[in-house]
Amino acid sequence: MAECGGVDSNTTSHTMDKSITLPPDEIFRNLENAKRFAIDIGGSLTKLAYYSTVQHKVAKVRSFDHSAKEAASDKLYEIAVQEEVTARLHFIKFENAYIETCLDFIKDHLVNTETKVIKATGGGAHKFKELIEKKLGLKVDKEDEMTCLIKGCNFVLKNIPHEAFVYARHADSEFRFQTTNPDIFPYLLVNIGSGVSIVKVQSEDKFERIGGSSIGGGTFWGLGALLTKTKRFDELLQLASKGQHSSVDMLVKDIYGGSYACLGLTGDLIASSFGKSATADKEFSKEDMAKSLLHMISNDIGQLACLYAKLHNLSRVYFGGFFIRGHPVTMHTITYSINFFTKGEVQALFLRHEGYLGAIGAFLKGAEEDNPNQYSWGENYAGSSGLMSVSPDMNPMQRARSGTFDMLEMDRLERQLVNLPLLQDPSSYIPDTVDLTEDAQAREYWLYCFEEALDGVVKRAVASQPDIPGAAERAEKFRQKYRHKLQTLRHQPFAYGSLTVRSLLDTREHCLNEFNFPDPYSKIKERENDVALKYYQKAVKSLEALSWEDRQFALVRGVLAGNVFDWGAKAVSEVLESNPEFGFEEAKRRLEERPWLVDSFDQWLERLKGPPHRCALFFVDNSGVDIILGVMPFVRELLSRGTEVVLASNSAPALNDVTNSELQILTERIAAMDPVIESALREDRLTLVQSGSSSPCLDLSRLDKVLAMVARERQADLVIIEGMGRAIHTNYYAMLSCESLKMAVIKNSWLADRLGGKLFSVVFKYEVPVGKPH
């Protein structure tokens, strides 16, 4: 059974404090535009969901009308900050005790009056029905709990990378996040509420309750309360975590004196739960009884889950319900049980947003006309609380579980995201090169690094909006928010899934956007683009003067040297800031001499002597010198060889990376100077697509659907990935099903050290998939 319904209010009411004041800028954000409410009321926690629109400033670039030939315009393009409306899902979780306060708050702040209905699910929904209808004036529309749960589960599994994790209590990182498998079905969901429901999910709309058990969270709670006179579920778990079950349980060794070796049953195995309390006439401690009860119930559920998984031949088993919800104690015992009964063949999986599934599902039921499933959604790191503490004992300050408002915000992405069809094995693809959750040393460094860089980011953010009021204050808020995120991540690196350089960068972008700094580098990018364009023709001419072989080398060096121009890298931004004249030639001189740190240039050259590629998909990096003097001449050469080129750039700004709209303008400007580019554009041999991303890194499993389509249609047989963020922090080990070229200059001495190189070491990695001689 899924419910934890009808749980008596006494269990929570004594902590009730109705006079709380809600921090309105923190929770229930964007209520003005809120619509489509859904609520999931469980035994102790309420989850509220609503859809809202967020007004955001976005940076737009617009080409000047050059036909007018305004000599006065010395600018390359116009940078405009516009208001844009984006869709966001808000989910808030709070104790049932706050329901009334929260409903009042919503009532007071709700502007939108179109909303007539609130979708409701959860065992407590009927209890609060009247209250909700009275307070909000909305009709409560009940939805089936299990249907909501499954819908929610499908949604998070599809849309949130690193949603599922394996729990390992004593490992360096307690949470081992699973890579997102594009195919999430079929799976087994074991929902442990007061009873247990075991559901087999086969597709978005097809699921079946294949079994269950009456021994669940309610049994632990009810029987535990009888045995220990402890009323609260959390307290019972606390007791259990301190107890010794062996004083209550009869173990194999109590019967055998040792192990029952021929059956492989070790002596410490429980032969009979509570077996000792039947034979020994003595008092048992509350802790020991609670522990014994916890083991009994966890083992029993684990065993049944395994029997069902085996019968239905399912290997993915997710656990949820209030018994599990964020409790390391029960996650551990369930994990242990599953390992024991399947001998490690099945892993117990848990979900980061397990508590929200019902609310998400109820919301989706109500939003069916908006077709939420046709969009891709992304977790907003700025607005989401992330996975909270693990061990309440270890971090008592941050886990006042009760009274905490926990939030999840998801942005509707403009583009639908899919896998790059050229990934060799999408299910095993991991974008990130280093998992900072597991690598404590690397984590330490990068957290420090991002904190160090914060002042500079704030400074640039302010500088990017000289004419917009309040920039300094907003920048300061940004600083506080991001610093707080970094501090949280220091203690809970698992908060948003695996911590990676990419997630740190993305979190920073989310925080900048949150405070309306959509593009702090816009002006710098423009200036660099402008300067670089002036050198384009000269650069092309000097390349053309070279012999074929020399030119190939010079082109590669050009891309690499161009890539040194990167405001994202601390070492470079310092040089750039102190000496704006630091030129392209200087960058080339700084480059490492061959042989490079990773050097397969000879193979690449050999390959170029062969037939041209059909189509190259090029993931570009920075604006300015990089794209104009490094990438474009390289692209030009490919085009001249008869290779079609697809240039993939970011959909929205990140650092000084060139965005798709900037690249459009730049390409037009280059085409005006260069007939090779011009004809390629005209004949559609050079295509610009957006990546769907606004990250300095690259996740090849979440790319714009159009990009994937173009790559497939053009039969791309070469993927080029450029830059530290895309080719080293991510995708360094990515395996593609076609030829690939990863080019980057290491502009961080720590990373260089790690890879065995030094500052400005070069990675030039040309790979041909095994068994595929181009």
Next chain:
Amino acid sequence: MALNGLQVDDGIVDEEDETPSKLPRCNKEMPGPFGSDHQNEAAAAAGRAASERRTSNPSARHRKDSVKKTRPPFPWFGMDIGGTLVKLVYFEPKDITAEEEQEEVENLKSIRRYLTSNTAYGTTGIRDVHLELQDLTLCGRTGNLHFIRFPTHDLPAFLQMGRDKHFSSLHTALCATGGGAYKFESDFLTMADLELHKLDELDCLVRGVLYIDSVMSGGPLECYYFENPTDPDHCAQKPYPLENPYPLLLVNIGSGVSILAVYSENNYKRVTGTSLGGGTFLGLCCLLTGCSTFEEALEMASQGESTRVDKLVRDIYGGDYERFGLPGWAVASSFGNMMSKEKRESVSKEDLARATLVTITNNIGSITRMCALNENIERVVFVGNFLRVNTLSMKLLAYAMDYWSKGQLKALFLRHEGYFGAVGALLELLHPS
């Protein structure tokens, strides 16, 4: 089960014909029956004080060597020392000749008289008279098979008795199974100078079940089932001829539970087990109600009402949860009502005992059903002392098997519930496998 009553008198050891000790899947450190005192085998059982002791006793060695193909001397016991109960079967020969009577040592007589003339031993030992098998022929001898049990924690008293009655002077091999055969091996040796011949409990269980069923074909059938389990008014116990029993799922509910899939007499596997068994029922009942015996707990349970303790489907949905085919009367959460303080205060001890019984029983039923599905077996035999005088649980199991499998699964029960391990141990004494 081939019963070989043949007796070889000369006691000559035929090396060729020596049956190696065969304990399927389980011959690691168990000395083989009657043949284990060769030096090399003693070495295989290295480190075990008992084995060393045995080799150092030349007279015993001689006796055992010569007995290999013979009928063992009386008394004949089979013992199963479980986590909670010790089960003892004793064969009382009724065809003793005058000559034998003459030769019979006083100790042996005294033991026979003590066991057969009493139905209770001390304060906790009980002979289940109603289970006694009379005029049974075993190894060419005719007699009665007695079934005796006492709590495992009274084993010291039993050993003391064995010492007082000079049991060890009878030079009998004491075949024992169950975990206690291992745990108390040294106690047997030090307290009563008795050497245990240890046997695997599951081997004994399977052997015992098949044997008892085979010898019971004449009298009242050993195996029975409940007719109309889903209809309380017409639910009745009916004999079931277990003629072609394989494959069968054998569920042994003692303190804990073992579930075996039996494909033939010599081919079985342990599918799984659960720690929620008879010990859990009694243990929880003792804690919840203050009772102290199984009988007491059962008596309370028979008077209670579990629906006051458990949260039913209808308590949540007002009726059936039709979408998932769950009837309103099904338990949604065992002890689920006990989350509420008021309800905790309103239930009786009897209600709690009943809920404990129902919870444990249904859980065993549900795990069994899943195993039956996974193993593709339709016949389930429930044994073990949890079912002793526990018609409540048997009917619940019969009902659960039938209802949730939509009539596909049949729950079978055996009259000698908890004694099969001990019987298997006795058979091992008479016919080493």
